[in-house]
Amino acid sequence: MFSLPFRSCRAVWTPVAGQVRQASSKRWQARQQKDQFTKEAAVQGLKSRAAFKLLQGYAPGSWSQVAANRTQPHGRVIGVDLIPAQPPKGVSTIQGNFLAPEIQTYIRDFLRDPERGRPRQTDLGQPSPSLLEPKTDESAAEGKDGQDKILERTVDVVLSDMSAPWHQTSGFWKRSLSAPYHRMMNTSGVAFKDHAGSMDLCNAALQFSTDVLKTGGHFVCKFYQGAEDKELEMQLKALFKKVHRLKPESSRSV
């Protein structure tokens, strides 16, 4: 019988209220300049305001920046995105379409090598053991750890902030890897379209999570609210012990 890897886990998902049509990316830029979370992100040296959504997708890299800080010194953070972006310190990146089977295979290969993407040992002495350290063979051989190992479930947390990038409408002069969003928008402005696209991306992330998450692992996904989100919620409730649906203060309502 196939037993799900994260029956006793927590899933967190963050809905974004239905989007209204944006007149132009100029309005978006003006709003960015006024936004308190954008300012706070700049003060803390974070790549964008997105870090405040969960204090924890990838480009331009705010969530992964927080994740890398939180999993030091032994954690490893892998960011996957369609667009190229300069990774924050301590983050490994894969540029590709997460929906493509070959990209998912590539991610699995990456995960299979326990040393890949981990900080190298320095001469400054042995880092102290951490809860996030890989399990020793001895403990991994027992119980669920052993089963996780056999099934190659090695991931503690899957975070998905994927939303389809829409066509560039301005800023064609900007070709920046460190600030890719100076030239991109993440919503089409058509609520149904944004919702349907985000459900596909959440479902793909969830499917992948069932294969790679350790027992007790966590799954976090952002989505645009709409008709299909109840179904996703029910699926999550069947798979995880706890499911929290929340809209963080830093998430925009329109």
Ligand SMILES: C[S@@+](CC[C@H](N)C(=O)[O-])C[C@H]1O[C@@H](n2cnc3c(N)ncnc32)[C@H](O)[C@@H]1O
């Ligand atoms: C809101 S942004 C992520 C921001 C990120 N969480 C951060 O903290 O910087 C959404 C990202 O999802 C990416 N994306 C959308 N569809 C994707 C896919 N099929 N595969 C990989 N990345 C995708 C987009 O390119 C975009 O960069």
